Amino acid sequence: MRTLSTARVEWVRFFRDRIAMFSTIAMPIVVVLLIGLSFGGAGDRLGVGVLAPAPGPLGQQFLSALERSPGLEVTTYADTRDLYRDIRMGLLSGGVEVPPDGQAVRIDVPQTSQDYGPLVAAVNGVVAQVGTRAIAVQVLSAYVPQAKAEQAAAAAEASVPSLEVTTRTVGAVSAMDANRFGSAVPSQLMLFMFLNGLIAAAALVQARELGVFRRTLAAPQGLRVYLGGLGASRFGIAMLQAAILLGLGVLSFRIDLGAPSAWVPLVVVYGVICAAAGMLLGAIVRTPGQAVAVAIPMGIVFGMLGGTMWPLSVVSPVMRAIGHFTPQAWAMDAWNLIINEGSGFATRQMAVLLVYAVVLSVLALWALGRHARTGR
C-alpha cells in the first residue's frame, strides 16, 4: 500500500513533466506514423533511376517497357548529379541512361557494388521487349521487298498472341511484412521504452542530489518502500507507453500481435528491464545533465545494435552477435517468433530477458541502497 502511494506520487510528478509526456507518448507515435508512411512497401523491387533527357521513338518504347518491368521501381531524374548521388548513397541499385536513338543505353552501377547482376538481368529483359517487329522486318527484307516485309511483320505481330508470364508464390508473407506498421510498432516500442527508462534517470539523480534517498532512511516506511514505489512507478510508465502504442497498432493499424500468452509476458519483463536500467543509470551518474547525455546516445546505440531501427537479418553475423548483448535483440527475436511464426511463448528469448531483468534490478537496488547509506 505504501509502496503504491509512493509510486502514485512519482506518477503525478511524471504527468506534470511535459517533456517526459512528449518523449514517452507523442514521439513514439509520430515516429511509428512516419516510418509506416515513408518506408512502407519498399524492398520488393530494385530501385533504378532513369535519366532520359531526349529519347527517340525507340528510347520511348524502351522507357515504357522499363516502367512496366515487374522487377524494377523506376524513378525519373533530370540531373546526372542527383542520379549519381542516390546511386552512391545506395538508395538506388543503379541507373539507366537513355541517349537519343542509335546510341547504347547505359546501365550505371555503383563503384562499390559487387552484385549488380539482378539489375542487369532485369534491364536486359526489358531490352528484349523492344524491337520485335524491327527485327522481323530486318530478317524478312533480306528476302522480300521492304514494303512487303513491313506489311507481313505488322500482320504477324497483330495475329500472334504474345507469350504471357504467370506468377504464383509458395509460402506466406510474414505478418510483419504484410502490414507496414507490423514491424514499426513493436520495434519502436522496444526502442522508446528503453530510451524513456534511461532518460528517467535524470529525475532520479535530482532526487539523489536533494538527499531524498538518505532521508528515506529516517522515515518510518524506510528505503525499501521508497525503492519499491520508485521501481513500480517507472514500470507503470513503461506499461502505459506499451498500452498506448500497442493499442494504437491493434486498433488503428490492425496489427495482429499474436498470442497474448506470448506478448504480454514479453512486454512486462521488458518493462522491468527498462525501469531497472534507468534506475541503475540514475544511481551511477553524477548530474542530471550527465544522465541525459548518457541516456539518449545509449538508448539510440542499443536500439541500433539490437535491431529496433533495422532488422538484424540485414547486418553481418558479427554485428548480429554483438547486437545480442543488448536486451533489444532478444526482445525483437521474441516479437518475430510471436508475430511471424505464431509462437505461443518465446521460451529461450524470455529466459534471457528474465536474466537481464533480474540482474539489472538487483544491481539498481544495490546501487541505490548503497547511495542511501553512504551518500555516494
Added chain:
Amino acid sequence: MWRHVWLIARLGVRRSLRDRSILIMALVAPIAIAVVVGAAFGGGASVSATIGVANEDRSDISAQIAQSLTNAGGDGIAFATVSEPAQIDALLDAGTYDAVLVLPAGLGDAVLTGDAADLEVVGRAAEPLATSIAQSVAQGVAANLQTARVTAAAATTAGLPDVGAAVQKAVETQSPIAVDQGQVQGTFSVMAYFAPGMAMLFLFFVIGEGARSIVAERREGTLQRILAGPVSPSAVLLGKTAQVMIVGVVSMSVVWLITWLAFGASWGDPLGVFLVIVAAVAAIAGISLFITGIARTENQADALTTMVALLFAILGGTFFYGAAGPLVTMQKFTPNGQALAAFVELSAAQATVVEIAPRILLLLGIGIGMAAVGLLTMRNKVLA
C-alpha cells in the same frame, strides 16, 4: 568591449571543455552512433538471388533457353537448372532457390506454331524481390521467343521458302537497343550521413545549455556581479553567443575530422564542409537563443529545447536514411534537414561550395534572425 566579449567567451569555452556531459554529447555520441551504423551497413546493401530454371519441355529451343540463362548469371544473380521439376514447391520452401522460372511443356512447338503459351514464375512469398527479378527475366525470355514467333508468322505470310532459317536469323539478331555498362565513380559512407545528423541533434542540447547559462548566471547572482563592473550587457550577450558558436563549431569539426581521418568517411570538399558546419551551428545557436529569450523560466527553456531538438531530428531525417514520402518534404522545413541535405550534396553528389551556397545562406539567415530576436528579448528581460 571586444576584450570583454573575448574573455567571457573564453571562460565559457573552457568551462564547457571540462564538462563531461558536453564531451559525451558533442563528441562521443555522434561518433559512436555513426560507427555503429557504419559497421552495420559499411558493406552496402547486398542483393543476391538464385533463380532455378525448370525445363519441362523437351524441345531444342527450351534447352537453348535454359542453357543461355544458366550461362548468364554472376554478380549477385545465379541461374541453376532444377533437376526435379516436380519438387519445385519443396525446393523453394527449403530455400534452394529464391524463385523458379518454368519453361512449360510444348513451349518449343508454340514458338513455331504461334499458339498461346505461358511461362511461369514460381516465387516465395517471403522473397518478393527475387520473385519480381525472375519475372523480369521471364519477360525477357518471352520477348525473345515472341520475336521468333512473329518472324516465323511473317515469313510464312510473305511466302519465304525457308521459315526455319529466318527464325534462326531472328534469334541471332541483336536488339536495336544496345546496352553498355558503366560505373558511377566515388564512394559514400553512411557515416557521412549519420555523424553530422547526430552531431546536430546533440548540439541542440549542448548549445541550448550554453544559451541558458545566461539565465542560470542571473539566478546564481554572478551576472549581476559581472554587470556591476565595467562590462556592458551587450558584451555579456555577445560573449555567450561567441562561446556557443566556438563550442559548436569546434566539436562538430572534431566529429568530422575523426570520422573522416580515422574511419575514412569523406564528407566532401573540406571548405564546403567547414562552411556548412559554421552555418548549421549558427542556425542551432540562433534557435537556442530564441528559445531562451522567449521562455519564461529556465526549466521551460530546457523543456522547449529538448522538444525542438527531438522533433527537428525526427522531421529532419536524422534517424531515417533514404526515406521517401512525407519525410522528404518535411526535411526541407527544418534547419538540420537543410544542413543534412547540404552535407549529402557535398559527400554523395560531390557538389562544390557554390552549389550549396543557397543552403548555407539560408542557415546563416535563420541563425542570425533567430539570434537577433532572442538576444534582444534576453537583453530586455535578463539584463535589465
